[in-house]
Amino acid sequence: MRLKAQMAATDQAGSLVAEAPGPRPRSAWRTRLTKLDSKASPYLYISPFFLLFAGFGLFPLAYTAWISLHSVSLQNVDDRTWVGLDNYSRLIHDDQFWNAVLNTLTIGLISTVPQLLIALGLAHLLHCKLRGSTFFRVSMLMPYATSVAAATIVFAMLFGRDFGLINWFLGLFGVDNIDWENGKWSSQIAISTIVTWRWTGYNALIYLAAMQAIPKDLYEAAEVDGASRWQQLRHVTIPGIKPTIVFTVIISTIGATQLFGEPLLFGGAGGYRGGADHQYQTLGLLLYEQGWFNFQLGRAAATAWTMFLIIMLAVAVNALLAARGRSVFAVGRRRRPV
Amino acid sequence: MSAVSQRRRGLRRWGVGEQRGGPWTYAVLVLTTIVAIFPLYWTLVAASRTNSEIVQSPPPFTPGGNLFTNIGEALDQVDMFKALLNSLIVSGSIALGTVLFCTLAGFAFAKLRFRGSTVLLIIILATMMVPAQLGVVPLFILIADLGWVNQLQAVIFPTLVSAFGVVFMRQYLLKALPTEIIEAAVVDGASSFRIFRSIVLPAARPAMAVLGMLTFLMAWNDFFWPIIALSSQNPTVQVALNSLGQGYVPDRSIILAGTLVGTVPVLIVFALLGKQIVGGIMEGAVKG
Numbered sequence: 001m002r003l004k005a006q007m008a009a010t011d012q013a014g015s016l017v018a019e020a021p022g023p024r025p026r027s028a029w030r031t032r033l034t035k036l037d038s039k040a041s042p043y044l045y046i047s048p049f050f051l052l053f054a055g056f057g058l059f060p061l062a063y064t065a066w067i068s069l070h071s072v073s074l075q076n077v078d079d080r081t082w083v084g085l086d087n088y089s090r091l092i093h094d095d096q097f098w099n100a101v102l103n104t105l106t107i108g109l110i111s112t113v114p115q116l117l118i119a120l121g122l123a124h125l126l127h128c129k130l131r132g133s134t135f136f137r138v139s140m141l142m143p144y145a146t147s148v149a150a151a152t153i154v155f156a157m158l159f160g161r162d163f164g165l166i167n168w169f170l171g172l173f174g175v176d177n178i179d180w181e182n183g184k185w186s187s188q189i190a191i192s193t194i195v196t197w198r199w200t201g202y203n204a205l206i207y208l209a210a211m212q213a214i215p216k217d218l219y220e221a222a223e224v225d226g227a228s229r230w231q232q233l234r235h236v237t238i239p240g241i242k243p244t245i246v247f248t249v250i251i252s253t254i255g256a257t258q259l260f261g262e263p264l265l266f267g268g269a270g271g272y273r274g275g276a277d278h279q280y281q282t283l284g285l286l287l288y289e290q291g292w293f294n295f296q297l298g299r300a301a302a303t304a305w306t307m308f309l310i311i312m313l314a315v316a317v318n319a320l321l322a323a324r325g326r327s328v329f330a331v332g333r334r335r336r337p338v
Numbered sequence: 339m340s341a342v343s344q345r346r347r348g349l350r351r352w353g354v355g356e357q358r359g360g361p362w363t364y365a366v367l368v369l370t371t372i373v374a375i376f377p378l379y380w381t382l383v384a385a386s387r388t389n390s391e392i393v394q395s396p397p398p399f400t401p402g403g404n405l406f407t408n409i410g411e412a413l414d415q416v417d418m419f420k421a422l423l424n425s426l427i428v429s430g431s432i433a434l435g436t437v438l439f440c441t442l443a444g445f446a447f448a449k450l451r452f453r454g455s456t457v458l459l460i461i462i463l464a465t466m467m468v469p470a471q472l473g474v475v476p477l478f479i480l481i482a483d484l485g486w487v488n489q490l491q492a493v494i495f496p497t498l499v500s501a502f503g504v505v506f507m508r509q510y511l512l513k514a515l516p517t518e519i520i521e522a523a524v525v526d527g528a529s530s531f532r533i534f535r536s537i538v539l540p541a542a543r544p545a546m547a548v549l550g551m552l553t554f555l556m557a558w559n560d561f562f563w564p565i566i567a568l569s570s571q572n573p574t575v576q577v578a579l580n581s582l583g584q585g586y587v588p589d590r591s592i593i594l595a596g597t598l599v600g601t602v603p604v605l606i607v608f609a610l611l612g613k614q615i616v617g618g619i620m621e622g623a624v625k626g
Contacts, residue, residue: 042530046458056480064475128359139371150600151377209620254467254469258471261561268583304474
């Protein structure tokens, strides 16, 4: 609507100026220049973005599928042999691949679910009138500002078997030293802890922002009806921020599918194998091992494409689940003041 | 500008929260803050002690006097100064480029009408969902063909544009920039570039600052692609931390001293600008 009005204004302005006898009358070519400006300049503005985007974003995405049908060695990237679906059939007959799929799934679940639940609770607390609310918000975001590499180096030491602080702390309660790195579940829990530590505060702030957009009269009505804080959280807050919850679930799912830095550095040297028994090798690590340690870029591309399919599947499931509850959200939305 | 201040005022009218936080609220929040900050504090503690002091039981919880010796030894192992300089160049260029290109594109998508704009916008939105790892193999081949492996431009160019940035700037300009002003400028005969320079840029400045900070932070912490495109000969901070963490240095306090050197600059910047970054993330969340 607005844009149409603006275009109309452009045309009008062009013709008005052309007809009006002003101190600086405009020639016909000048009018044409103005028209050209309004037609061509939008493309000029988006072209830097789209040129880079096409070259370094879209092209590699599409080309992955093509590469995945070839055998390509890291040592000579331009020497490609057509192998058809060979890379994929090798992949689905490879135990290491299914191990990585499963690890990615379990680490994804034990990092994403607690993370988002804790974030929701924290956002609920931050939504109160608080002294020092900026302090709490900024300090909660400190882990997000810490890089994956730094966080993982520190946590790998905290989770050390013999001298780690976490085992020392658990020892105070009589728990024996846990070999965090070598157990399957213990290593996956440790890695999920790093992910949760880094992202919980960030998600809490996103939830808080959404909560602040819920109109206060909904809470007042709930209070009049005698709803407790817990009931308000369940019946007002959560339905009100549902689109944001769906958004964070999808973003976390995409992040979890690509998990790479935490498992890589958690294992120290040779971390790309994801532990001695591949007990925490994720799909991201498998891709890295195939391409940059086994020098088989074709297979790495096939793994990447499979990851993409898994993500699409996960996003579709999320979207379906979200669509089922949409009516609840629609009620909340209609009451929103404009 | 006006949209932001209106929203702020709106929040104040509703009250930021409905209820005052009770003692339990504070207790939980303080506990969370401790959990969030403790690993960072402990890094300082361990980095300023000797290896034999860290492994004692009970472990030390206060900083010792060995910090500079450890940092010196860490710098012998990895060239952290070069890494810091590289990271500064890389993240700075990415932040500047992203802000410029995304503001241009965001303005076009928010306020100009042109053929194909909807389709192009949908393409941008769709690719926000696509993981970076999907394109890594062809991207590496491309970089290898260009002869950029192990050079900084290999990590700058692919990260220079962000779909998120375009959407972020578009959303901001839709709200913050009244179309009437642009119409008036058009009537006055201003060219579209003049409009961009004299009207859009000043109006977009707050959002540009936020986008710049977020992009800088993300570029500084980017791990996956720099690990693949660069090596320890010409590292960014994350690549240097990777070689440090891969365990060629047996001494923990030295590893942590190196980690500290690579992490503290960005944490200091964050502590100074934290309020604005928090605001930016929350603004982006409401719109996103």
